[in-house]
Amino acid sequence: MDTHETPRGMKRRTLLGCSAAFVAAQSLAIGTARANAYPSDTINYIVAFGVGGGSDIVARTMAKVIDEKKLIPVKMLVENRPGGSGAVGYSYISSRKGNPYYLGGVGVSFFTTPLLGKMPLSYKDFTPLAAIARSPYILAVLADSKIKSIDDLKSAKGLTIGSAGAVSDPALLSHLLNKQLGSSIKVVPYDGEGEVMAAVLGKHLDLLFGNPNEILEQVNAGKMRALAVTSAERMGSLPQVPSFEELGHDIVHTQLRGIIMPKDVPAEAVSYWEGVMKTVAESPEWRSQYVDRFNEIPLFLDSKQFGEEIVATSQRYETLMRELGLIK
Amino acid sequence: MLESWHLLAEGLVAASQPSVLAAIMVGAIIGLFIGALPGLGPTAGVAILLPVAVSFDGTAAIAALGAVYYGAQYGGAVTAILLGIPGDASATMTVIDGHKLARNGKAGAALGLSIAASFIGGLIGLILLTAFATTIAQAAIAFGPIEMTALMIFSLSLVSVLGGRDLNKAMMSLFAGLFIGTIGLDPMVGLPRFDFGEVRLFDGIEFSIIAVGLFGLAEMYATPPSIGKPQEKNRFRFRELLPDVRGTLQCWRELGSGSLIGFFIGILPGAGATAATMISYAFAKRTSKHPERFGNGAMEGVAAPEAANNSAAYGNMIPMFALGIPGSGTTAVLMGGLLMIGLQPGPMLFQTQSEFVWTIFGSFYIGNLALVAITIVLTPVLATCAFVRPSYLFPAVIAIIVFGIFGINNAMFEVALVIGFGVLGYLMMKLDYPPVPLVLGMILGPILERGIRRTLVASDGNVAVFFQSPIALVIILITVVLLVSPWLLKNRAGKEHQMDEPQAKKIG
Amino acid sequence: MIPLRSFDLGLSAIFGLLGLYMIWQGSGYGYQEGSVPSAGFFPVWIGAGLALFSALNFLKVAKQSDLLGSVERMEVVRVGLVSLALVGFVLLSQFIGMLVASVLLMIVIGCIFGARDARSIAAVSAIAVGMAFILYLVFGVVLAIPLL
Numbered sequence: 015m016d017t018h019e020t021p022r023g024m025k026r027r028t029l030l031g032c033s034a035a036f037v038a039a040q041s042l043a044i045g046t047a048r049a050n051a052y053p054s055d056t057i058n059y060i061v062a063f064g065v066g067g068g069s070d071i072v073a074r075t076m077a078k079v080i081d082e083k084k085l086i087p088v089k090m091l092v093e094n095r096p097g098g099s100g101a102v103g104y105s106y107i108s109s110r111k112g113n114p115y116y117l118g119g120v121g122v123s124f125f126t127t128p129l130l131g132k133m134p135l136s137y138k139d140f141t142p143l144a145a146i147a148r149s150p151y152i153l154a155v156l157a158d159s160k161i162k163s164i165d166d167l168k169s170a171k172g173l174t175i176g177s178a179g180a181v182s183d184p185a186l187l188s189h190l191l192n193k194q195l196g197s198s199i200k201v202v203p204y205d206g207e208g209e210v211m212a213a214v215l216g217k218h219l220d221l222l223f224g225n226p227n228e229i230l231e232q233v234n235a236g237k238m239r240a241l242a243v244t245s246a247e248r249m250g251s252l253p254q255v256p257s258f259e260e261l262g263h264d265i266v267h268t269q270l271r272g273i274i275m276p277k278d279v280p281a282e283a284v285s286y287w288e289g290v291m292k293t294v295a296e297s298p299e300w301r302s303q304y305v306d307r308f309n310e311i312p313l314f315l316d317s318k319q320f321g322e323e324i325v326a327t328s329q330r331y332e333t334l335m336r337e338l339g340l341i342k
Numbered sequence: 343m344l345e346s347w348h349l350l351a352e353g354l355v356a357a358s359q360p361s362v363l364a365a366i367m368v369g370a371i372i373g374l375f376i377g378a379l380p381g382l383g384p385t386a387g388v389a390i391l392l393p394v395a396v397s398f399d400g401t402a403a404i405a406a407l408g409a410v411y412y413g414a415q416y417g418g419a420v421t422a423i424l425l426g427i428p429g430d431a432s433a434t435m436t437v438i439d440g441h442k443l444a445r446n447g448k449a450g451a452a453l454g455l456s457i458a459a460s461f462i463g464g465l466i467g468l469i470l471l472t473a474f475a476t477t478i479a480q481a482a483i484a485f486g487p488i489e490m491t492a493l494m495i496f497s498l499s500l501v502s503v504l505g506g507r508d509l510n511k512a513m514m515s516l517f518a519g520l521f522i523g524t525i526g527l528d529p530m531v532g533l534p535r536f537d538f539g540e541v542r543l544f545d546g547i548e549f550s551i552i553a554v555g556l557f558g559l560a561e562m563y564a565t566p567p568s569i570g571k572p573q574e575k576n577r578f579r580f581r582e583l584l585p586d587v588r589g590t591l592q593c594w595r596e597l598g599s600g601s602l603i604g605f606f607i608g609i610l611p612g613a614g615a616t617a618a619t620m621i622s623y624a625f626a627k628r629t630s631k632h633p634e635r636f637g638n639g640a641m642e643g644v645a646a647p648e649a650a651n652n653s654a655a656y657g658n659m660i661p662m663f664a665l666g667i668p669g670s671g672t673t674a675v676l677m678g679g680l681l682m683i684g685l686q687p688g689p690m691l692f693q694t695q696s697e698f699v700w701t702i703f704g705s706f707y708i709g710n711l712a713l714v715a716i717t718i719v720l721t722p723v724l725a726t727c728a729f730v731r732p733s734y735l736f737p738a739v740i741a742i743i744v745f746g747i748f749g750i751n752n753a754m755f756e757v758a759l760v761i762g763f764g765v766l767g768y769l770m771m772k773l774d775y776p777p778v779p780l781v782l783g784m785i786l787g788p789i790l791e792r793g794i795r796r797t798l799v800a801s802d803g804n805v806a807v808f809f810q811s812p813i814a815l816v817i818i819l820i821t822v823v824l825l826v827s828p829w830l831l832k833n834r835a836g837k838e839h840q841m842d843e844p845q846a847k848k849i850g
Numbered sequence: 851m852i853p854l855r856s857f858d859l860g861l862s863a864i865f866g867l868l869g870l871y872m873i874w875q876g877s878g879y880g881y882q883e884g885s886v887p888s889a890g891f892f893p894v895w896i897g898a899g900l901a902l903f904s905a906l907n908f909l910k911v912a913k914q915s916d917l918l919g920s921v922e923r924m925e926v927v928r929v930g931l932v933s934l935a936l937v938g939f940v941l942l943s944q945f946i947g948m949l950v951a952s953v954l955l956m957i958v959i960g961c962i963f964g965a966r967d968a969r970s971i972a973a974v975s976a977i978a979v980g981m982a983f984i985l986y987l988v989f990g991v992v993l994a995i996p997l998l
Binding site: 237 | 388389390392393396482483484485486487488527528529530531532533534541542544545611661665666667668674675676677678679681682684686688689690751752753792796799800802
């Protein structure tokens with residue numbers, strides 16, 4: 015799925031966040047009764063993007079697993095609040111300061127929109143809860159490309175690589191790649207991962223950093239060749255493809271599927287969700303309905319570990335955006 | 343090819359099982375309804391139904407979502423014709439002549455024609471989809487940034503055909519649209535442009551805001567109120583509410599050309615459908631013996647774009663099914679649905695999930711038939727809308743608009759924008775500024791900008807690459823012909839062959 | 851009756867100024883980076899085009915005085931009133947909720963568009979209340995939009 019929701023294609027046109035299925039409970043969510051044990055009220059999972067995008071699929075699948083396994087005694091509603099490249103949704107969550115009934119997911123915009131300086135928020139305005147899957151990126155070329163390995167990239171001239179959005183994981187990785195190899199591959203931003211894939215298939219671009227799901231589909235169809243993965247180890251579904259790290263390049267960057275809450279929520283809420291998320295991450299339902307289906311890497315990070323990764327990721331983006339001249 | 347039809351026959355049988363049939367009906371009716379609400383289009387419809395639909399079983403879910411998509415196309419024509427409000431950008435051209443027809447008391451004829459056009463366009467699109475889905479997908483990806491740039495230049499040059507009486511004003515409108523298109527985060531470097539310090543403008547201005555402001559409110563402002571003459575305007579004959587079969591049949595050429603242009607341009611990711619409706623309208627106007635009737639309630643002016651946008655809906659699905667590439671906002675949401683039920687659209691889908699794909703295609707045929715039946719029956723009822731007096735109709739319409747626009751992002755910010763665009767639209771209407779070039783600029787300008795900048799980033803600023811693509815050269819050539827031919831043919835009126843089918847060359 | 855000429859001059863002037871503003875802002879976004887167009891490239895050219903065509907139109911309208919005709923004063927007043935009613939709705943919604951505010955909005959708009967006698971107003975009010983209920987069902991319940 016996508017990591018950077020397409021700015022014009024999807025999110026912007028996707029109206030009307032939530033679904034009819036959750037209607038009846040909607041009005042209940044407003045009540046603020048906080049009686050005895052946590053949680054005693056409906057949990058609102060705010061997706062800062064439109065229906066059908068990557069963040070939305072994570073949220074809805076997670077909610078489904080939690081519901082199937084009856085992990086929480088209350089209802090969980092998934093609500094889409096798209097707009098402003100995530101700014102609207104994330105501002106909405108952070109405005110519920112101290113309220114442990116609001117959850118949100120972490121996407122690329124979670125880091126980049128605040129860094130643009132237009133949203134008076136940053137990752138520090140949220141409480142990290144846990145991460146439950148990890149999605150690496152795969153560097154790939156067309157099957158008939160003359161590029162057979164990472165080393166071929168060093169000597170090749172005038173290569174282009176696609177990126178979904180100006181500031182995105184593929185853009186970040188491409189810059190790292192250029193730095194590590196001393197190459198000068200040009201990054202061409204597109205509006206979404208689908209567009210990048212189309213441009214590569216149509217030979218308008220040479221390379222792409224894609225997510226496992228879309229790359230595997232093309233590799234299995236014999237249309238593309240995977241060169242390397244950005245996780246520390248090889249992927250189970252692509253055992254013959256090396257990781258950048260084992261090739262001696264210091265490129266390790268994956269997207270975490272994690273959840274956050276507003277700032278200053280009680281500690282008991284954090285440990286409660288750590289527990290729930292651990293069960294989800296380890297459940298066969300989550301494995302089959304999400305991790306395996308989208309070829310991601312199973313994982314569980316608790317609040318502290320996830321928080322550290324958030325800080326590190328934000329710094330990585332800050333460096334990239336400084337180099338691109340987006341932050342002065 | 344033959345194999346395709348065999349597979350389709352199996353798909354039709356599979357799509358006739360009760361659960362899928364029920365899903366088709368639910369989707370079609372919801373789509374029709376949402377498409378008919380002013381300000382809401384197919385993307386909204388699919389997004390609304392998606393979370394519910396994924397709880398159905400796989401085939402039924404996608405059949406329902408697909409039905410919402412094409413159902414909304416039928417519904418969108420209703421709003422475009424009766425209220426003059428396009429539900430999404432591809433319905434803009436239907437407004438021009440459709441709404442004129444309705445105001446001239448031919449609401450029934452216009453609606454009937456739009457249904458016929460939707461059905462014929464849909465059917466031709468479907469047949470082409472069935473026959474060529476996998477091969478055509480390969481042609482679509484031949485369109486990279488360079489080719490898209492050429493196509494956008496061609497489409498923007500249509501302003502010379504669509505612009506109305508005063509070309510200078512048309513250009514102002516076009517550039518105002520291009521300006522609106524630049525609002526939001528820059529697509530290439532991520533810098534916010536013309537955001538006026540407002541985060542809500544980061545993603546640009548939603549088309550439906552322009553649609554209800556520029557078209558809907560403006561139209562209402564210019565309608566005389568119903569004081570003093572209580573029932574006079576309301577009198578109409580029942581015949582006016584019925585479809586006009588003969589008039590429809592006379593549009594066969596526009597129906598055909600619109601369907602073909604729609605399908606082939608619609609395949610192209612981006613604004614394929616919108617460009618297709620504009621091209622088909624311009625083509626119909628240019629090849630017509632009476633081009634002066636276009637814009638004043640020409641039946642052909644409804645037939646061509648309506649056939650095109652329905653046909654484009656299927657063309658648009660080809661890159662999604664065959665390559666895993668969503669070509670529009672609606673197919674992006676639809677693809678989210680495929681992913682959620684555990685299917686990865688892409689080259690393997692036709693092989694590994696052949697049965698699924700053909701059942702879905704089968705369901706499209708059934709859904710289109712069902713929609714024709716439903717909408718024909720509803721036509722007289724809907725057409726009476728055109729005769730309700732403003733003091734009763736407008737409050738209701740404005741209230742729906744306001745709620746619909748609020749729903750885009752659950753915020754009043756967008757409603758405030760609509761108020762502004764309503765005033766602008768009124769001024770433009772009164773001062774004879776055509777609104778279509780604004781839509782053209784707003785929708786296609788961003789694609790042009792992306793095309794040019796992507797090309798130049800990749801070529802390191804070398805402009806020569808634009809002339810090294812044969813496809814791009816052909817399109818540029820057609821553009822030149824389009825722009826120069828009026829001057830060349832000025833003395834020789836009646837010659838018709840000046841613009842030979844652009845769509846045939848598009849795919850080569 | 852208000853002559854439309856002054857409106858056209860005004861709109862051309864506004865569009866022209868917008869064009870100049872675009873050129874100014876656009877150059878601030880960066881016109882070129884090396885030999886590659888940057889974020890300001892298009893805004894500058896679009897601004898230039900807008901300014902040019904607006905200026906041409908301004909001059910054309912300024913020279914010819916009989917081109918456009920006029921518009922009824924009441925129609926312009928109506929545009930203002932409906933816009934005001936909508937602004938009022940946006941502001942009021944925060945306090946009394948969208949549904950109640952929409953009933954008021956609909957009645958006001960009905961009056962603006964010709965419902966002046968008691969019977970018509972009663973009819974519009976009835977439509978407004980019924981419509982508000984439908985809006986609640988469609989947008990609040992079926993589409994589950996968090997209405998204000």
